[in-house]
Amino acid sequence: MSVIEVNHLTKYYGKARGIIDVSFSEEEGEIFGFIGPNGAGKSTTIRLLLSLIYPTSGSAKVFGQDVVAHGPEIRRDIGYLPSEVYYYEGMKVVDLLKYSASFYDRDCTQRMHELSELMELEMNRRISDLSYGNKKKVGIVQGLLHSPKLLFLDEPTAGLDPLMQRKFFNLIREENKRGVTVFFSSHILGEVQRLCTRVGIIREGRIVEISNIRTLQQNNYKKVRVTADGLNPAAFDLPGVTNLEAENSTVHFFFKGDINAVLQRMHGVQVTDVTIEEPTLEEIFMHYYE
C-alpha cells in the first residue's frame, strides 16, 4: 500500500517557484530519501504533505486520504522533525514534551522517557537555555513520542554530533523495522546512502530521478580509472563516457553502457592499474546537477 502518493503537485509562492509538477509515491515500510541542494523544494514538499501550506495545483494523499481535506486525521500518525527546531522558549523541556503528547489520544509517557534517556536529554532545563544540538534532540523526541506510522525528517542531522547521529540513525532503523515509513530529506548524500532504500532527486523544484539506490549505483554509471604509460585520453572518448579527465599517466571518467566497449580500448595497452567501481551517490548526484 502506498503511504504517500503525490500527483502533479505544484506550489508557487506568489511568483516564486516552490515545486513544479512533482509526482512520486512511497510504499509502506520504506525509507525514502529525498535529495537536492538547498532551495530545491524539499521542505516545500514536506510542508505541503503536512498542510502547513496549500498546493497551487495537483494533489497529495497520505494513508490514502487527501492531505488538504483530511489533515488533522492524517497528522495523528505523522511525526515531523523540521530542519530548524524552534519551541516555546519559556517552557521546560518536559512541559513542551507533555504539551506535544497532549495532542494524541494515546499515552505517550513511557515512550517519551525512553526516548529522552536514549538521546540523553535533560528534561528539566528551559528550552531557551538549550544549545542548538540539544534543541534538535527535543525535536527528535517530540517527533517520535507518539509512535507515528510515518516520519518526516527534514535534514535531521544538522547540529547533532557524530555519536548522536549514529544513535539517531539506529533509532530510525529500529522504528523502520517496526514498520514505520520514513521520508528522509537531506542534502548530505552519505547519510541517505546509509539509510535509504529508494531515492528521489529534486532540482529547481522538479523531480529529475526516482530509483532504487542500488540501481542508481549499478545500472547507471561506472567509475573507471586507468593508469598506463603514454596513454592517450582521447582513446576513451566513447559514447557514454562523461567527465573524462587525465592527469599524468592516469585517465578517469564515468561510463554508462556496455563495459566491453571500454575494455576493448584497453586491449593491447600495457596498463599498470585499472579500477572499475560503482560511483558513490555523491558522484551520481553531482552528475545530475551539472
Next chain:
Amino acid sequence: MSANIYKHEFRTRLRSVVIWSGSIAFLVIFYFSMFPVFADQAALINQMMARFPQAMREAFGLGRVDLATVLGFYSFIFLFIQLCLAIQAGNYGFGLVSVEESELTADFLLSKPVSRTQVLISKLLAALTSLIITNLVVWVSSFVAISLFREQRQYEPRTLLLLLLSIVIFQLFFLSVGLVVSLLVKRVRSVTPYSLGLGFGSYVLSAFSGMLGDVKLELITPFKHLDAAYIVQHGAFDTPLVLLNIAVTLVSLAASYWLYLRRDIPAIS
C-alpha cells in the same frame, strides 16, 4: 476547540493579564481618589477648565461633562481605561496567531492533529478569557473606587453599568481588528508597534473628530462608538454607532477565519 491549546495559550498570557489588570486597577483607584478634591472645588475647577482652549477640552471629552459629578469624573478617567484596554486587546489580537510565526513555533503546532479551525477557536477563547479577567478587574476596581471616594454624592447606577458593559464590546473590537490585520500583512515581527499604533491611532482620531467637529471620522473609531461622555450625558449607547462597531468586529472575525484557514505558514529561514 481543544482544551490543551486553550490551557497553553491562557498560561502564556497569564503574566501579561495580571500586569495589565493590576495597572488598570491602580489607575482607576488612584485617579478616582482625586474626585473629592475636584467635587469640593467644583466652581474653581470649572473656572479653570473654561480657560483651556475649546479644542483641548473637546479632545479630552471635557466639554460635555461636569467633573464635579461622580459619573462625569468617572467618564474622564474611563477614557484612559479605554486606551489601556485598546492596547491590551490589540496586543492579544495582533499576537494571536502571528506570535507562532514570529517565534517560529507554528510548524510545531500545526503539524499536530488539530484543524486550523480548532486552533483559531481555542486561541480566541483563551484570549477572550484573558480579556474578561481584565474586564472584571475594571468592574471591581471601579465599584471600589466609587464607593470609597464618592462621599455620599449620588450617581445613576444604570449609567455606570452601561459604561462597564461597553468594555467587552470595546475589547472585542481591538482583538478582532488586530487579528485580521495580522493576517493581512505578510509578517508581524513585533506586536507592540501595531497595537500601540491601532490604540493611539483610534484615540487620536476620536480626539480630532472632537476638535474639528467632523462627523465622518467618528464612524471609524471605537473611542467614538463607545464614547464615555456621550453615554453619561444621554444615559444610553449611541445605538447606530455601537451596532457599526459590532458589525466591524464580526466582519473582522469572519475575515480572519477565512484568511487563517487558507494561510501558507511561512517557512523558517
